[in-house]
Amino acid sequence: MAQSHRHSANALIHETSPYLQQHAYQPVDWFPWQESVLARAKAEDKPILLSIGYSACHWCHVMAHECFDDPEIAALMNAHFINIKVDREERPDLDKIYQLGHQMLTQRPGGWPLTVFLDPIDLYPFFAGTYFPPKPRHGLPAFNDLLLKIVDFYQQHRDQIKEQNYLVADAYRRLDRNSGSHEGVNLSTEPLNEARQQIGQNFDATHGGFTPAPKFPHLTHIERLFRHYYATKKPDSYDETALSMALFTLRKMAFGGLYDQLGGGFFRYSVDEEWLIPHFEKMLYDNGPFLCVYTEAWQIQADALFQRIVSETAQWVMREMQSPEGGYYSTLDADSEGVEGKFYVWDRQELQNLLDKDHFPLFATHFGIGKIPNFEEHWHLHIVLEAEFLTEKYKLDGDTVSTRLNHAKKLAFEKRQQRIFPGRDEKILTAWNGLMIKGMALAGQTFAQKEWLLSAQNALDFIRQTLWHNGRLLATYKDGKAHLNAYLDDYAFLLDAILTLLQARWRSEEMQFAIELAEVLLAQFEDKKRGGFFFTAHDHEALITRPRPFTDEATPSGNGVAAYALARLGHLLGETRYLQAAERTIKAAWLSINQFASAHGSLLLALEEDAIPPQLIVLRGKIESIQVWQQHCQTGFHPHRLCLAIPDSAQDLPGHLAEFTVQGDVVAYICQGFHCLPPVRDWAEFTRIVA
Template sequence: MNRLSQQTSPYLLQHAHNPVDWFPWGEEALTKARTENKPILVSIGYSACHWCHVMERECFEKEAIANVMNEYFICIKVDREERPDVDAVYMDAVQAMGVRGGWPLNVFLLPDTKPFYGVTYLPPQNWVQLLKSIHDAFTNHYDELAESAEGFVHNMVVSDTKKYGLTAGNKGYNLAGADSMFEHLQRNFDMQRGGMDRAPKFPMPSIYKFLLRYYDISQNPEALAHIELSLNRIALGGIYDHVGGGWARYSVDDKWFIPHFEKMLYDNGQLLSIYAEAYSLTKNPLYADRMTQTIQWLENEMRSDEGGFYSALDADSEGIEGKFYIWTQDEMSHILGGDFEWFSKIYNISANGNWEEGHNHLHLTQPAEIEARALGINLLDFEARYKGALNKLFTERAKRVRPGLDDKILASWNGLLIKGLCDCYRALGDEHIQKLALSAGQFILTKMTKEGQLLHSYKNGNATITGFLEDYAAIIEAYLALYQISFDETWIEQARQLANYTITNFYDQEEGFFHFTDASGESLIARKKELFDNVVPASNSIMAHNLYVLGKMLDDSEYLQIADTMLSKMEKIMMSDVQWVTNWAALYCMRTTPTAEIAIVGANAEAIRKDFDRFFIPNKIVMGTAKTSGLPLLQSRTEINSQTAIYVCYDKTCQLPVTNVEDALSQLTSI
């Protein structure tokens, strides 16, 4: 066993038995590289990464290849989920080299940690040849490597505002600007299958967050049509686990048919939010079913006894990608018995398989009941029999060897999941979902917060690694959501404290954005800022949302000013290439109209809040108290004739209080 055996990361532990003399990222390895004047190989991946496993089996487990690595390099293994700062720095460098990023990410550094070359997956013969070529270059052409490395480092430390030409706009947020963003984004829509017109297909929740807010302000039917087409296909396609619930990371094709089978907490947390909002808008029962089933999966398989949620399920089991999820025709026939004939028609099950090597994967293009009618399948008790068939498959599948579980708990991803649970609770009104959300929030507060600072990762009873901006952004967002489903002022106070900490320790006053790393954290060769939204929104865009909402809730002009500056500086990119800044664009949409400030005061505040939450009103904050509160929006608010009162306000100006939700909704729609 190598040094990784002392780590807690499941990904690092997977490599603990490699003959490679792996180090974890840290001073021991970096000092050894400087002392011995050896180049550093940093190999970055994560536990659910299929090609990371392939490269381990083909290269890192082989004694002969390990000998070359050990002789020529100081070898460092990094879990990108534990150290997103290290991953971001070297991913940026590799992309600057003209290499398409991905994992495993293998980067070669000089002893001073400056990068000079990088690749992703390579088969063994190519890998060994590269190792020898790098050794030769380091030995015989060091000056050229050093010059190249300096160029890459210079590129990484250039100011983000200079690199992207970010300057404060006119702060004039309007529907015409939102229309323009929609039209640009629409050019890349897949009009037949939903999502964006490319393969592989990632869910990209922030795109639908933008579209939902754009539809709210525009009522553009084309936006709603694409929302529904996309969410229907993401809910029905192979990217969704029809048997057990939850979404896989992406579809390898452009039809949402075959997933890359790993399930990530961050995808599922965000998709819960999107489906909750879409359900509030459309009342489509498919969306409610997917939320309910996914939450059941999360609770049963991904929740720790302490209330936090684990990170991921592997794509592989027994060394085969997707083996846990696929079926032969004979297997299904044996399990389903009399239900097999009609079930196999709905899902296009065959002896040859609808996937590969005689295996079948469950996938629909329209709801099962509609598909059944189209195929002439008429069963009086169809819904019960359909659910019964899926339950039979679930029971049988549970006997299989499960995919590997990455059981570290990350603050940032739990924040996204808590927000998703809060949104589902607001849409569905299920008190059990509220309890799960509050329990997870309490876990973060008690187990992953120390002296006002967040810690990034938790495992085996210990929280480690100084929190990153992604942790603060996601947890502040989660706490604001928890306040609005409970009216417990603990959460809004915790959000305020964390926001103040980020401004003090992450904010770059000159550039107007937040660094990714804490000023008190480890210094790397570059201190990055995360500006562009991807599968997970940029931590800066989440912070802009947070500061806007918190500024409204607490009447704090500093929060509002920072949020406004950040958003205005991104306006140029929103107008030119919005697909990379859709979470920013969602905030832009909110700013085109006044945000509704809803204050509920009185003994019946909780019940009225629940009634309000059934409706699709994305541009609102909701605050409440059963008695009195010192929060600005609630100060001096009272019941009306001993009845709970609802105050609908815009920019601190309130309409006459009312005592029922219908009248309050009328006030909202009259603006």
């Protein structure tokens, strides 16, 4: 969204968030969420208009242009409200709390932009909605009319608001009380079967995926299906359907418009059930997990399609989403030049002018450039006819088809690069970087791509140097400024990422960093009475509630990832405190898991490894020798295996790792849970055991 300079800057001009800065020159007297601003609302007895969004949000831009740029609407807002803008990516704590408030008040899910009116005394929401237009439309009131009604209601019905606030506060308390405790819980693996059944019931056998339109990827479902396939990989119980559902969905998404067929990377979701037309924003937090699931798909079934998707997405990440400092940027906007999807879609004549008679027919047939445009008089590319079927249609050999298609894609990509790019949110978020570091590390290790591993390492180095301060993480960085206390997801996702990267190559300082992150999780986030982890630290700003999120949302559950990563670190180090904290988390979530198992994919990974601890393989010796053995460990799909190759130069290893000493060129220590085999120094014996 272009900034308007018709007005002097408001208080958002000093913020690091690009989303907040987009609103810095509007006629609205916007403020960031700060204690002094909240105190002012209370002192002036003005309700708070809280607007939450993010920079890549299309409808946030629409409402900003239609309403917040309007001087008359702004005048109403300024006269009667204290107006606070929040970037949900920097303040996910506030977003979680007030999205839940919206759901309580409206009995339906929220979204962005989130528009909430707060009582300035106790900050409870008394009215909530999402997008509002400047004139009545789509059954929604005009925003200026709504503002006047809110003002009148606030002034005339304070007792009603006070009574409703009491009910909302009680609802928050009841949700917290009912969120579960670890005491008296006996774990079982039945939720794993329940989740498999639920995912199967929701599977779209025609187009892949697990919901009707709008269709989201639900990558934790695919991960669960892979794990279920692996767990049943025996001749008498092999769940072939679980695997086929996952791979079919991945192929459909890869062929569809959800995937950027020229530049790599995935968009947020599909507006239709066939994955053809996406909502065009690209999010870092989607693409890190996408790298993981397509890499795992290739480990299971070495399909060249999966390798291509991983390679193109990794190249896109390094080309467009990695800062010169090392960290990964957050998002690419859905809009370019104020039009959604404009950067990505094509005019048929433009392609005909670009490609000659040898290339255009192949390209057009492959990508569905037919007679009828599929997106607002333009074409968005998706694969209609695979390359192998073009050989018969055009009487060409496979190599010629492949060469011509690749050349046409290259020309189209280069032409597209000359367009005006979508806006890029260049803030660096610790949690989302954790997701991408894991994705790049797993892909780099699996496909032996040192460049991808270096990309992941550079991002982790940046976080350690810039966002790790006085033994605590910070949540966000931009323009030389790191700030805001980190959340559960920051610690959990980063810990999980480090454990993945360590399996690609060993660095002692990163293991130490992982331990420090784990210690902060236990000291600052754990609910000592009930188990599990709060989303905010014990010394975080006091808000109207303090959630312990167990379900997966757009990103995996921080509690699930924390339990999974802590347990793995606990097995590596022989640290029972980590193992116990992980088990308490699963038990605390047990009620929630049993209510809807498939919504807890991240916690189910932790549950599965609580029941069947991971196989731990530690290789010690000369770097050249242990790398060969490590490659054998990591060939294929082995989700319950942790393999670390620690060179003989590494000294003073922590915990249980110190017992794995160097013995000659190479020695393997193999443990399953709390039982270890004698050290293995013979290659033949090693390959027999590690099949």
